[in-house]
Amino acid sequence: MQPVATTFFFYFLSGLTLLSGVLVITRKNPVHSALALILGLLAQAGLYLMLYAPFVAGVQIILYAGGIMVLFLFVIMLVNIERSQKEEQFNKQWLIGMLSAGALGALFVLVYTKGSGLFPASMAVPVESNNTQQVGVMLYGQYMFAFEIASLLLLVAIIGAVVMAKRRI
Amino acid sequence: MTDPTTYLSHLELGEPDKTFLDSNELIINMGPQHPATHGVLRVILKLDGEKVLGTECVIGYLHRGVEKIAENRTYTMFNPYVDRMDYVAAVSNGLGYCEAVEKLLNIEAPPRAKYIRVILTELNRVASHQLWLGTHALDIGAMTPLFYTFRDREEILKIFEKYCGARLTTHAFRIGGCQYETYEGFERDVIKFLDFVPPRIDEYEELLTTNRIWVERTRNVGKISADDCKALGVTGPVLRASGVKWDIRKALPYAAYPEFDFEIPIGANGDTYDRYMVRMQEMRQSLRIVRQAVERIPEGPIMAKVPKVMKPPVGEIYHSIEAPKGELGYFIVSDGSTQPYRVRVRPPSFVNLQALDIMVRGQLVADVIAVIGTLDIVLGEVDR
Amino acid sequence: MPEETKSPTPPPKSGEPKPPAGQPNPGSVQSTPAHKPPEKPAAPAKPAGPAPVPWQSPLVSKLKAQYGSGVRESNTYLGQNYLVLDPSITNEVLQILRDEEQFEYCVDVTAVHYPQREKPFDLIWILYSFAHNERLRVKTMLADGESIASSVPIWVTANWLEREVFDMFGIKFDGHPDLKRILLPDGWKGYPLRKDYGIIQQDHEWVQINLGIESGQ
């Protein structure tokens, strides 16, 4: 499949991601913020597609946009929105925020200038047609250990959430 | 017996379940224009998520002052008014009123009139139960039984219409008997109906009785024990479904009921499913009574000798009958004039509705619908 | 309005004049054989009617022994038993009736208004006993404004029934958990089933404020 208007879509999706990111933190209404976040996640899924990673894009949509964000919305809807709208939008930790943003920016600049040699070149030639298989082989082959640790971590998180939420089990 | 104070219907009594984070209490107003409240019943629900913590019924939207009207009409003139209370079982209302006044006048309807009364009342019971079944099933989400029951109820209404010209508010009986002799072919029509309707009842049962979803929706929903029923004054199929074998037709017989052979179906658990089964059985028993009555209907007059101007002696009387919904009583006080001094209607729906709160506490919103349906209330009777 | 309340109504239509064959057997329902030749017309109900006869039973004697003159009357009229009690002992007697005499089912609570009387209100409980298959009416007389102990602690069902009595007659019940109007709207003025309340009378003020119309008629 021939990529169409790649540059345009890249800037369009990146811009959309940034815009929705800004909206997430500036909207007073938490539901609007969550919706903006969903938009951002969808734009990211588009970016994954452009990186020839359709499986990741699909998973991004199913899990994040379709699943997790719905739960977010769920919770937001049930809390008292009037109160959250009255509260101050930004808290007083702007200095720390600035510092961490600066550090992140510096990292990005570093990667952008020096990055070409940092990553193995073989990773950059995925084959779109069997992308899914590749992900599977990688996940259950090379990164098996990391994958299992992650799953264990998630299990612990689930148990912890249940313990914390349910005072009486 | 349970401590009565636990029933008192006040929203403050319910406490949200604090075990799961901070539960969200919600007060929801169901009705008076809600599709499942069968009229203009308004129920204020206090919810914890979907769990019901308490309810409060707000009634009276259909109040027409029937009892006040009675005091300003003569005994005969008030007769049609009673049809407007439980309008789906108008014949029963009329029967109760006529019998109460007859008792007060110390007269008795002739046997043929009594038989006609029994036939029509029992047919009316079937019609009322059919309407109940259709709407109840519709509330629980089964659409189709509604149409089936209405189709068959139509046949009963046709018999009513042929007999007295009216379908719903029939005004079929008069004080002292019946005004109309049965029409030509009445027996044939009734027998035809009796032959045709049992398979139809099987058909409703086929759709519901063993339907897993139906069973799950109704079993253990709106449970009420026999003691609670008695304490709350709940009567009719609701009481019987809780296992109390009490039917006024047997306990304190009236009209021609002692002459018929029939059974009182009872349930065991007092849940919605049992009430459903009891009513289904009752339909069959009613048909049995009607068949006996039609086969044995005596010849003779249909009207007792009733004075032109009815002036019952000073005194008071309470007479009740087994209406499709429960005990329908009339407490009539006479001051010796042509107009009743006081008519008090003891409406089964009104009293049964009081049990709603205890029946739905701790259940889910969807069960409130099921329980309102299973109580079989008619707001015309609740509010009078 | 007044001519509405008591109009000299001409005798209403009362059934077709068929040969009467009623058997005047008051108060009891007897088995009638299926085919019975029309009997001789029995005497129609006499205007005088049957009089209440005293009701004798262990229950009555027990109550009389316990409360003496508190039990004003104990009669049977048309086969139906009733007690007339003094308001002060009514609640206790009701409690006894439920606990000891198994009148576990309170059928109805209602009232009647007799404006000419000194104590204008009759308050009536209709009770039923499943065990004895027996009905009983308990009556008491109340003056206007006099209140009486609520019977809700005895029978839960009295809750709404008493509310209705309060709504219609303005009789107050002490200790009722939630005594407010039930059929009429909360802000309504007047008690419609009192005899001095006309048939077309209504709370115009309420109607105008809440319904935005001049009159409900």
Add this chain to the structure above:
Amino acid sequence: MLDYITSYLGMNTTPGQAGNVLWALIYILIVFAGVSVAVMAMNWLERKALAHFQIRLGPMRVGPHGLLQPIADAVKLLTKEDIIPDEADRLVFWIAPLIILCASFTVYIVIPFGPTHAVTDLNIGILFMLGVSSLSVLGVVMAGWASNSHYPLIGSLRSSAQMISYEVAMGMAVVSAILMTSLNKSGTGTLSMIGIVEAQQQQQIWFLFKFFPLGFIAFAVFAIAMVAETNRAPFDLPEAESELTAGFHTEYSGLRWSLFMLGEYAAMIAVSSIAVTLWLGGWLRPFPNTLTGPAWDLVFSLFPGFTFLGLALIAFIGVIRMPKHPYFRIQTMGLAGFAAVLGLIGLILFIPPVRDRIQDIFWFTAKVGVFMYLYIWYRATFPRYRFDQLMKVGWKVLLPIAIGVLILTAILGVVL
């Protein structure tokens, strides 16, 4: 222009894969229009069939046998006043139906009506379908919240909880079908919708019957979950009329409401298409490997034409049975015209080139039609589940079954 048409006819892949943007756009238009028409037809069919289940007639007034009723409804809905409640969140209220509509129509891009009759064939086709259709939950949640009213809120909470729960069981059932695709000679599975059907063709078995009864159980799980996923009876709690009036779209009216309905029916057709693709051999005709040979090919290729002729015959009988009263003249003529159009279509479908190209679409549509009928049948038969029971069925019954089937399928796949 001609070049394009010939290029299409010579195409042996979907326009999306061929990179043929114009044809892809035309396809999108055709699919969009086709689905809209199908939704209207479904609407008529549902009302009519439901009515006959319930001893009623259903729509009879607009057009012969109510055939034009969907059009009348559409006109009514479009011209109706569009009410937005004062307290509603206008932006979200406005976006919600669009999201549902987009989500349920976007999935049609990858539905293969035939080996080449799809807009495109993504290699993550089934994943894409599940992902995009899961987005419609968002629309439901937004609609319920934006209405700023209790009933819609509860409706949307129920609905989203329900859709998320059943998506899990549904996904598991789908995975076991995908696993079956990898059991061919080359040993590589696929997520592509076309690939899945081709795998069934290759293995000469519908996945419904593969590893009997495993395939069948997975299919049953999916068939139940898809009803819940589309909020239809007996899982229509979000719209439980007797409890929540109309659930999440209580406050909607007119055009916006019709968008919800359009989305719902489109989603019904979409999930049925998934079921058909995964288990019922997609566009494959019945018995493609036992009843082979040119003679059988001819017989099966005549089915579409005969079906339409049969429908025409039914319509014609309707014409004959129409009352012979001047009042019904226009209706009779309309029905006769309808019969003629059906007959004409049937005849066209007998022309060999058309016959060959239309066959796949016909079989696919016929299988989807069975599901549509089932939807109506359920609605006429079942009462409604209660919410906790619904959750119980989803999590405690369907999900374990689906996982069990998945594991067994995997084991069998390795062993065999």
